[in-house]
Amino acid sequence: MAERKCGTLKSTKASENKKLKRNRLYDAAFELFSRKGVNETVVDEIVKHAGIAKGTFYLYCKDKYDLVEKIILKRSAYVFENAMKALAEQNRKSPMDFTGRVIFFIDYLIEFFKQNSNLLSLIYKNLSWSLYEKAMNYEEIGEAKQIFLRHFSLSGSNAQTAKRRLFIVVSMVGAVCYNSLVLKSPYDIDDVKPELYRCVKKILAG
Amino acid sequence: MAERKCGTLKSTKASENKKLKRNRLYDAAFELFSRKGVNETVVDEIVKHAGIAKGTFYLYCKDKYDLVEKIILKRSAYVFENAMKALAEQNRKSPMDFTGRVIFFIDYLIEFFKQNSNLLSLIYKNLSWSLYEKAMNYEEIGEAKQIFLRHFSLSGSNAQTAKRRLFIVVSMVGAVCYNSLVLKSPYDIDDVKPELYRCVKKILAG
Amino acid sequence: MAERKCGTLKSTKASENKKLKRNRLYDAAFELFSRKGVNETVVDEIVKHAGIAKGTFYLYCKDKYDLVEKIILKRSAYVFENAMKALAEQNRKSPMDFTGRVIFFIDYLIEFFKQNSNLLSLIYKNLSWSLYEKAMNYEEIGEAKQIFLRHFSLSGSNAQTAKRRLFIVVSMVGAVCYNSLVLKSPYDIDDVKPELYRCVKKILAG
Amino acid sequence: MAERKCGTLKSTKASENKKLKRNRLYDAAFELFSRKGVNETVVDEIVKHAGIAKGTFYLYCKDKYDLVEKIILKRSAYVFENAMKALAEQNRKSPMDFTGRVIFFIDYLIEFFKQNSNLLSLIYKNLSWSLYEKAMNYEEIGEAKQIFLRHFSLSGSNAQTAKRRLFIVVSMVGAVCYNSLVLKSPYDIDDVKPELYRCVKKILAG
DNA sequence: CATGAATGAGACTTCATTCAT
DNA sequence: TATGAATGAAGTCTCATTCAT
Numbered sequence: 001m002a003e004r005k006c007g008t009l010k011s012t013k014a015s016e017n018k019k020l021k022r023n024r025l026y027d028a029a030f031e032l033f034s035r036k037g038v039n040e041t042v043v044d045e046i047v048k049h050a051g052i053a054k055g056t057f058y059l060y061c062k063d064k065y066d067l068v069e070k071i072i073l074k075r076s077a078y079v080f081e082n083a084m085k086a087l088a089e090q091n092r093k094s095p096m097d098f099t100g101r102v103i104f105f106i107d108y109l110i111e112f113f114k115q116n117s118n119l120l121s122l123i124y125k126n127l128s129w130s131l132y133e134k135a136m137n138y139e140e141i142g143e144a145k146q147i148f149l150r151h152f153s154l155s156g157s158n159a160q161t162a163k164r165r166l167f168i169v170v171s172m173v174g175a176v177c178y179n180s181l182v183l184k185s186p187y188d189i190d191d192v193k194p195e196l197y198r199c200v201k202k203i204l205a206g
Numbered sequence: 207m208a209e210r211k212c213g214t215l216k217s218t219k220a221s222e223n224k225k226l227k228r229n230r231l232y233d234a235a236f237e238l239f240s241r242k243g244v245n246e247t248v249v250d251e252i253v254k255h256a257g258i259a260k261g262t263f264y265l266y267c268k269d270k271y272d273l274v275e276k277i278i279l280k281r282s283a284y285v286f287e288n289a290m291k292a293l294a295e296q297n298r299k300s301p302m303d304f305t306g307r308v309i310f311f312i313d314y315l316i317e318f319f320k321q322n323s324n325l326l327s328l329i330y331k332n333l334s335w336s337l338y339e340k341a342m343n344y345e346e347i348g349e350a351k352q353i354f355l356r357h358f359s360l361s362g363s364n365a366q367t368a369k370r371r372l373f374i375v376v377s378m379v380g381a382v383c384y385n386s387l388v389l390k391s392p393y394d395i396d397d398v399k400p401e402l403y404r405c406v407k408k409i410l411a412g
Numbered sequence: 413m414a415e416r417k418c419g420t421l422k423s424t425k426a427s428e429n430k431k432l433k434r435n436r437l438y439d440a441a442f443e444l445f446s447r448k449g450v451n452e453t454v455v456d457e458i459v460k461h462a463g464i465a466k467g468t469f470y471l472y473c474k475d476k477y478d479l480v481e482k483i484i485l486k487r488s489a490y491v492f493e494n495a496m497k498a499l500a501e502q503n504r505k506s507p508m509d510f511t512g513r514v515i516f517f518i519d520y521l522i523e524f525f526k527q528n529s530n531l532l533s534l535i536y537k538n539l540s541w542s543l544y545e546k547a548m549n550y551e552e553i554g555e556a557k558q559i560f561l562r563h564f565s566l567s568g569s570n571a572q573t574a575k576r577r578l579f580i581v582v583s584m585v586g587a588v589c590y591n592s593l594v595l596k597s598p599y600d601i602d603d604v605k606p607e608l609y610r611c612v613k614k615i616l617a618g
Numbered sequence: 619m620a621e622r623k624c625g626t627l628k629s630t631k632a633s634e635n636k637k638l639k640r641n642r643l644y645d646a647a648f649e650l651f652s653r654k655g656v657n658e659t660v661v662d663e664i665v666k667h668a669g670i671a672k673g674t675f676y677l678y679c680k681d682k683y684d685l686v687e688k689i690i691l692k693r694s695a696y697v698f699e700n701a702m703k704a705l706a707e708q709n710r711k712s713p714m715d716f717t718g719r720v721i722f723f724i725d726y727l728i729e730f731f732k733q734n735s736n737l738l739s740l741i742y743k744n745l746s747w748s749l750y751e752k753a754m755n756y757e758e759i760g761e762a763k764q765i766f767l768r769h770f771s772l773s774g775s776n777a778q779t780a781k782r783r784l785f786i787v788v789s790m791v792g793a794v795c796y797n798s799l800v801l802k803s804p805y806d807i808d809d810v811k812p813e814l815y816r817c818v819k820k821i822l823a824g
Numbered sequence: 825c826a827t828g829a830a831t832g833a834g835a836c837t838t839c840a841t842t843c844a845t
Numbered sequence: 846t847a848t849g850a851a852t853g854a855a856g857t858c859t860c861a862t863t864c865a866t
Binding site: 039127128129132160161163164165167168171172174175176179183184185187191192195196199202203205 | 380
């Protein structure tokens with residue numbers, strides 16, 4: 001009887017419980033996907049690490065690949081949000097020109113991925129255009145892109161050129177990071193950084 | 207006497223047959239790996255397409271992943287060899303400066319991968335530092351790298367900086383091509399090319 | 413309330429079902445292992461006979477050889493337990509001296525294996541010292557050994573000698589049974605029995 | 619032309635060569651069968667070790683199991699022949715009674731198998747009544763059995779009893795050796811020997 | 825909502841045997 | 846007689862997904 005009264009309370013508790021389970025699932029999956037790769041991680045292992053039943057897995061996602069995308073989007077949004085906040089804060093303290101702001105933003109991401117190369121690896125290995133588009137629909141992520149493009153449109157540049165230039169910068173920085181941090185190429189990211197930023201500046205210089 | 211002749215003929219026929227089989231295997235596997243991805247391609251399908259028996263598959267490679275590497279290395283060496291030849295030929299006809307030669311080389315590769323984006327996809331999705339090192343041990347591939355670095359050493363630049371600059375250029379070009387040609391991002395490679403080459407020039411300019 | 417009852421019922425039903433499946437698996441595997449040998453029995457056949465899916469097989473054992481051991485240990489323990497019970501019962505009805513009890517015990521086993529030579533065959537063909545040790549950790553099996561040794565220690569004999577004598581008796585009886593019942597040597601076990609028991613008595617006589 | 623003349627010589631050479639190949643095949647197979655077991659040894663490995671081609675394997679035996687039997691019979695005959703010779707020699711030097719001769723013979727075999735437990739293992743693991751009968755048709759092996767039985771018939775004993783007694787002794791000694799030398803039971807053969815010979819004597823004593 | 829036993833298609837790989845040379 | 850590349854049936858085991866409870 002008491003139980004019936006607590007209907008609302010119960011559902012709240014249940015939904016909290018659900019959220020908790022989802023987080024455990026996401027974290028366990030991320031840890032395994034990063035460490036072993038998506039194909040090499042089996043659902044059995046994920047649910048065991050998450051402490052949930054196998055059937056429950058399919059209550060939270062369509063399949064393993066759907067889960068990868070969800071995790072990537074969630075974590076990427078989080079990083080971008082923080083990067084934007086840090087940029088705003090820094091800019092408030094000591095205003096920077098456009099190139100300075102871009103470099104600051106890139107540097108923030110590089111420093112983050114230096115500590116979280118797992119995530120970078122996961123993103124790169126599961127990249128697709130469809131995922132990229134989904135990401136752009138996230139407010140936290142798409143905003144950065146818009147700011148970049150707006151600068152060029154304000155400075156009277158051709159919008160197409162601006163987009164392509166962004167595309168090249170992102171490709172370049174991403175690839176260099178991936179090679180350095182994930183493929184463990186012999187080029188340490190800290191050694192490459194000066195040269196990399198020099199390149200970014202040159203490209204942006206128009 | 208007839209017998210002796212037969213002996214030679216025999217072994218020739220057999221080894222020709224063997225070569226033929228290997229090529230059929232490599233081609234069938236490449237077609238499937240490119241079209242469907244390595245993990246999604248099953249050995250059964252490869253051998254059916256190649257018209258060989260399943261057991262024969264394991265006569266030519268340790269397993270599916272060994273085959274991927276063999277195919278990538280073989281095809282990459284082939285492309286690089288041709289690119290080097292074309293560069294030499296073109297340079298003979300109308301000599302170019304260093305930057306011109308680099309751009310020519312890059313352009314040759316881009317044009318090739320435009321027609322063979324399957325190979326580019328296969329390479330990227332199976333890239334690892336170990337594979338990269340194996341590639342560099344191929345005369346046809348490693349040579350291009352050496353030529354690039356030699357230029358910088360001759361021009362009195364710092365060797366470390368030269369290597370890093372090469373690393374950045376390769377990362378950038380590779381990523382742009384991959385995104386354009388494989389991920390089918392909305393940026394057509396031909397539209398991006400001018401901007402891309404402008405970036406390459408700026409980076410090389412020192 | 414009804415729900416709570418259901419809960420118990422559910423788990424009972426499920427676990428009963430599970431036990432049933434396991435027994436079907438064990439029985440089918442035993443039948444095939446005995447009739448055709450372990451190596452000649454394929455998992456496909458076992459699961460077909462047991463009426464379970466292939467995957468289910470690996471829910472109950474690591475592999476085919478793990479299953480053999482499990483079956484041998486389970487059945488051996490069962491036989492030994494019954495032999496001990498029969499011995500106790502018989503001794504209660506008409507008490508026997510030590511040698512008499514040993515012969516009774518051996519005779520019980522021989523009569524059992526006469527009807528179940530399949531099991532004897534399976535045991536012998538998959539015998540190893542490690543399996544022997546696992547068997548000795550079974551209460552039902554190890555106990556018989558202890559009783560035998562205790563007799564000698566009580567009668568003041570050397571413990572080492574007792575153990576070796578047991579070892580010889582077990583080896584002898586086992587081999588004679590195996591040759592007679594499994595290898596189908598022309599020596600019928602019933603014809604050899606008198607001579608065999610005479611040997612046992614002589615050996616035990618000290 | 620010269621070749622044709624040498625017909626006889628050639629065939630001799632060829633047959634010598636053939637014999638050599640057969641020996642290499644037998645020795646390589648024995649080494650592998652002993653070390654890894656018959657089922658775990660693949661034909662490919664045998665021929666590689668023997669330095670012959672795969673197809674040649676089937677020129678010398680029907681299949682792997684046929685080869686095992688051939689090897690066992692050949693080696694067993696060799697051991698028995700030597701044991702008989704040693705017994706005759708020893709008996710000439712200092713004549714022994716029947717039991718003494720049996721023990722000498724057993725001891726010779728045990729000492730041999732102590733150095734060649736591989737062979738004992740191979741024999742036991744591939745024992746069948748049909749193989750036993752083939753062995754008895756070998757002069758070198760069957761003779762020992764006949765001598766044993768003749769003794770009993772001369773001493774007026776029942777022939778059936780004699781055969782059974784032999785059967786029990788052989789079973790007992792064989793099993794004890796197998797357990798000690800092959801299964802590596804904790805009972806060292808040298809420790810068990812005195813007790814074992816005591817048992818043999820008691821059994822033979824009638 | 826949650827569970828986890830059961831499923832079974834299908835993956836990879838091995839290897840005894842054949843047969844054209 | 847000798848070869849060894851080719852065969853392909855047969856083997857073991859995995860794992861995403863379902864569904865009765």
